[in-house]
Amino acid sequence: MVSGDSTDPTVRERAARLGRALLLGGVLAALAVPLLVLSGETLVFASEKVFAVGALVFGFSILGWSGSVFAGKGIENFQRHIGGRSDWSEADSRQAMALLGSVGLGGMVGAMAATLVVGGLA
Amino acid sequence: MISKRFVVKRLLLLVPVLFGVATFVFAILHLAPGDPARVIAGQRASEQFVQQVRTELGLNDPIWVQYGRFLLEAAQFDFGNSYQIQKGTPVKQVLRFKLPVTLEMALFGQFLGILFGIPIGLLGAVKQDALSDHVTRIGALTGISVPIYWSGPLLILLFAQILGWFPASGRIASEFSITPITGIITFDTLVQGNFAAFQSAAMHLFLPSVVIGIYSMALVSRMMRSSMLEVIRQDYMRTARAKGQGSRITVMKHGFQNALIPVVTVIGIQFGTLLGGAVLTETVFGIPGIGTLLVSAIQVGDYPVVQGTVLTFAFLFTLVNLLVDVTYSYLDPRIDQ
Numbered sequence: 108m109v110s111g112d113s114t115d116p117t118v119r120e121r122a123a124r125l126g127r128a129l130l131l132g133g134v135l136a137a138l139a140v141p142l143l144v145l146s147g148e149t150l151v152f153a154s155e156k157v158f159a160v161g162a163l164v165f166g167f168s169i170l171g172w173s174g175s176v177f178a179g180k181g182i183e184n185f186q187r188h189i190g191g192r193s194d195w196s197e198a199d200s201r202q203a204m205a206l207l208g209s210v211g212l213g214g215m216v217g218a219m220a221a222t223l224v225v226g227g228l229a
Numbered sequence: 230m231i232s233k234r235f236v237v238k239r240l241l242l243l244v245p246v247l248f249g250v251a252t253f254v255f256a257i258l259h260l261a262p263g264d265p266a267r268v269i270a271g272q273r274a275s276e277q278f279v280q281q282v283r284t285e286l287g288l289n290d291p292i293w294v295q296y297g298r299f300l301l302e303a304a305q306f307d308f309g310n311s312y313q314i315q316k317g318t319p320v321k322q323v324l325r326f327k328l329p330v331t332l333e334m335a336l337f338g339q340f341l342g343i344l345f346g347i348p349i350g351l352l353g354a355v356k357q358d359a360l361s362d363h364v365t366r367i368g369a370l371t372g373i374s375v376p377i378y379w380s381g382p383l384l385i386l387l388f389a390q391i392l393g394w395f396p397a398s399g400r401i402a403s404e405f406s407i408t409p410i411t412g413i414i415t416f417d418t419l420v421q422g423n424f425a426a427f428q429s430a431a432m433h434l435f436l437p438s439v440v441i442g443i444y445s446m447a448l449v450s451r452m453m454r455s456s457m458l459e460v461i462r463q464d465y466m467r468t469a470r471a472k473g474q475g476s477r478i479t480v481m482k483h484g485f486q487n488a489l490i491p492v493v494t495v496i497g498i499q500f501g502t503l504l505g506g507a508v509l510t511e512t513v514f515g516i517p518g519i520g521t522l523l524v525s526a527i528q529v530g531d532y533p534v535v536q537g538t539v540l541t542f543a544f545l546f547t548l549v550n551l552l553v554d555v556t557y558s559y560l561d562p563r564i565d566q
């Protein structure tokens with residue numbers, strides 16, 4: 108997506124997308140923890156693994172986001188220089204990483220909440 | 230003139246990079262199989278003792294508490310104490326003695342790579358398609374293609390076993406006893422005025438540095454050649470020559486600095502590869518650096534040492550890239566606009 112394009116999402120739309128991604132991560136993690144417990148794993152194990160998966164996605168997205176900011180413009184210029192027709196852009200990459208990061212963060216929060224709930228019920 | 234805003238912006242970007250690496254490493258270590266408490270307590274220890282160790286290490290706390298604590302401590306460069314490699318010793322202290330060993334090797338490797346890579350690349354560009362260009366091109370392609378675990382033993386076989394010119398492993402001959410100042414042994418021996426020890430350290434360092442520098446040299450020379458060829462064809466170079474300036478002065482005065490810009494990037498990115506290559510080089514040459522430390526720490530499940538080592542690697546890599554950016558903007562002031 109080219110910067111300044113009329114199809115650029117507004118701040119509110121972006122926040123809504125991030126919120127939905129956060130919710131998706133949270134729901135997935137909140138389901139994964141009790142499912143692992145029901146399959147016979149301990150709550151500590153389930154909590155640790157689900158939280159760690161969320162953290163993995165979150166950490167990866169932060170690295171991807173900073174990589175895009177660090178080198179994104181350079182890559183765009185390079186593509187233009189070699190006459191490539193790729194649609195990759197720094198802004199798109201940043202937004203994609205922010206969405207992925209929200210899923211990861213949601214997963215971490217979801218794992219935390221699910222652990223507290225399942226622990227309280229047990 | 231380098232703008233302060235550019236440098237500050239780049240410095241601020243280091244924070245998310247290190248935060249991302251820290252989170253990533255934390256997650257991977259907690260997804261990996263194995264219980265560090267069991268490793269510390271020993272395989273024959275009772276479950277009660279293992280639980281006691283877990284409590285002491287804070288491993289019984291919820292994982293988000295461990296994550297928060299790890300981030301807080303990592304921000305202060307405190308990675309806790311080693312579980313297994315040097316039991317009870319702070320990781321900071323372990324790294325303090327190991328890091329200079331690897332840095333010394335990587336820096337000498339990089340130095341050799343630049344020392345030979347740039348002139349070879351220049352020669353290839355100036356004498357394009359001559360015999361020297363073909364020879365350096367084949368040399369560079371070989372250098373890029375040869376892996377460290379192959380070139381290392383081969384060099385040891387030739388220069389240590391057959392010719393006996395250089396020692397095969399270690400950092401210095403056993404007869405020398407050096408008090409470490411910086412940990413960079415060649416520097417320490419020079420500062421202490423012990424030239425015999427310096428010679429021994431330099432001889433020990435030569436083969437690992439060559440092994441680690443071959444790839445860098447090959448890449449730098451190829452980049453220098455293609456960049457210089459592009460610059461040589463520019464109008465301003467033709468104008469300088471048309472005005473009667475000698476070709477050597479034209480190349481060195483007008484062409485070299487402009488051709489250097491992409492080479493600087495390669496050198497910066499290369500440094501990260503050199504640090505990675507140190508893991509293999511140290512293993513081949515039996516050098517007790519950060520690379521061998523990382524491998525041992527992974528094998529025995531020493532979480533704090535792994536976390537500290539990876540974060541230090543990441544910090545060094547991002548710092549070098551920052552230096553590359555600053556050098557960039559010095560060579561071409563348009564970049565920081």
